[in-house]
Amino acid sequence: MRRLIKPGQRKARRPLKVMMLGLRGLPRVQGGVERHVEELALRLARSGCSVEILARGPYVERKDPHRWRGLVVTPLPSPRARSLEAVVHTLLGVVHAARRGPDILHIHAVGPSLLVPLARALGLRVVVTHHGFDYDRAKWGRFAKVALRLGEWAGMRFANRRIAVSRVIARTMNTRYGVLVDAVPNGVTPQPQPSSMAALRQFGLTRRRYVITVSRLVPEKRHLDLIEAFARGAPEGWKLAIVGAADHEDNYSRMVLAAAEATPGVVATGFQSGLALRELMAHAGLFVLPSSHEGLPIALLEALADGLPVIASDIPANREIGLSDACYFPVGDVPALTAAIAQSCASFHTDAERDASRARVGREYDWDLIAVDTRAVYETLREDEDPAAILGELTPLPRPSPR
Structure with a gap:
């Protein structure tokens, strides 16, 4: 895991406003993306970031915007049709983000990444995390697989910064699209062994x-x-x-x-x-x-x-x-x-x-270090990216260094 900015070397500045989009919701919503966002967002909030989670309404208990452990959770409408819920919710989430103007819109997974070009066109700075080759999942039909591949292409091609949860994914994306992808893995939080059974x-x-x-x-x-x-x-x-x-x-x-x-x-x-x-x-x-x-x-x-x-x-x-x-x-x-x-x-x-x-x-696989590396990606983006940059100016970059 490469350290882009060492802790303690950042200049004092206003807190980063981060929105996260692409998950079903939290807390207590099953899924790897959901667990990843929960662990990451809580640590980013503790580090001083203002973090808002855009959740899918049917998956969370409270239907109004509310606070949970220092995070703002904003439920947005989402149909419970498997083929539509992600894209509809992401569209609404991008529009919501454009109205609120966060410093970073962090989109998770390749399906929601289909809307990255729209987010960029609306002036948002976008970070995408690639959680896996979802088009290889057996549950999807041909049309859905094509849409997921397009989402991967759009996310890698048009996001301001790209993260992958494994070195395998980072190398594949670098080879396939000629872009730099930071390998920042999933993690764990070691906990005491419970005595109760x-x-x-x-x-x-x-x-x-x-x-x-x-x-x-x-x-x-x-x-x-x-x-x-x-x-x-x-x-x-x-x-x-x-x-x-x-x-x-x-x-x-x-x-x-x-x-x-x-x-x-x-x-x-x-x-x-x-x-x-x-x-x-x-x-x-x-x-x-x-x-x-x-x-x-x-x-x-x-x-x-x-x-x-x-x-x-x-x-x-x-x-x-x-x-x-x-x-x-x-x-x-x-x-x-x-x-x-x-x-x-x-x-x-x-x-x-x-x-x-x-x-x-x-x-x-320490979540604390993972949060530091993710924030480092955000900070470099805030330092050197113009949100009005013309789409399509990406050029091939070197392969990511091994973690």
């Missing part, structure tokens, strides 16, 4: 005797592979906890819930947050992420921060975290996943191994 009792789980996966119920997370692998070779006395829900119920989510109900030892907990989620994660015996698509998986980082043994598919986003080869299996290979689960559950994981995992991930 109410959530375990609620779902019939025994400490250190269950496998857990945490994600939305979407096809690229490949829950069915995990359920089948567990059914083939479930260690005696172990259970599988599937934590998460679908934003929009569909055939896939119904198939996952039906398979969970039909498979002995599998428990579907639905969406969990707060202390219940902490208990379920911290007391698990093994975390598994069998997905075919990720940006940089926060859930996997959080499992490592809890010292859990982990198994993940061998896609580039998971490989970037740098686990041992024994922790990876070929995506979609159910027999290999079955064998990996059996081997991990039969192994004894020492406290020293768990502590080493916690220390490494806490050191390399």
Whole structure:
């Protein structure tokens, strides 16, 4: 992670006004982008920034603008149609930002980035964070995939500054579009291990005797592979906890819930947050992420921060975290996943191994440092960018340096 401006070297100036757009909402809204924005925005606010979150109305409890932990949360209308909600909400968000005039409009994910040219035309300074190749997700049809690719192009081509949550994404964008993209990863916040186990009792789980996966119920997370692998070779006395829900119920989510109900030892907990989620994660015996698509998986980082043994598919986003080869299996290979689960559950994981995992991930994926680097991007933009710059003046820049 390159340090663009060292802490303590900034000149005293008025607080940055930042708006964030592209997430569903916060707090307690499931999703990697939502978690990323929550952790980042809270730290930016503590550092003196004025941060406003533009949320999608159906996903937040309060429908009026309100404050939450130092952030301003402004719900805007959004249809609950999967193909329309992001673009409609982003359009309204860009218009809202143009009226309010923040120093920075920070747009998250490639779908909402489709509106970056409009934001620039309205005089806004725009930072885009690329969270993953969303057009590779199995849930999208042909038209949606084309729109998402156009969003990626528009974000990379017309944003004032670009961030990617992994080095893989940053390198790909640099090669594909010839622009500089700062690799600023997702992170974790190490937390004390909870002593309470109410959530375990609620779902019939025994400490250190269950496998857990945490994600939305979407096809690229490949829950069915995990359920089948567990059914083939479930260690005696172990259970599988599937934590998460679908934003929009569909055939896939119904198939996952039906398979969970039909498979002995599998428990579907639905969406969990707060202390219940902490208990379920911290007391698990093994975390598994069998997905075919990720940006940089926060859930996997959080499992490592809890010292859990982990198994993940061998896609580039998971490989970037740098686990041992024994922790990876070929995506979609159910027999290999079955064998990996059996081997991990039969192994004894020492406290020293768990502590080493916690220390490494806490050191390399520290949200506090991530917030410093993100603010550094904002500050360079405030220093040297003219919001009235003519669109299309971008020129190829060097590849980003490795983190």
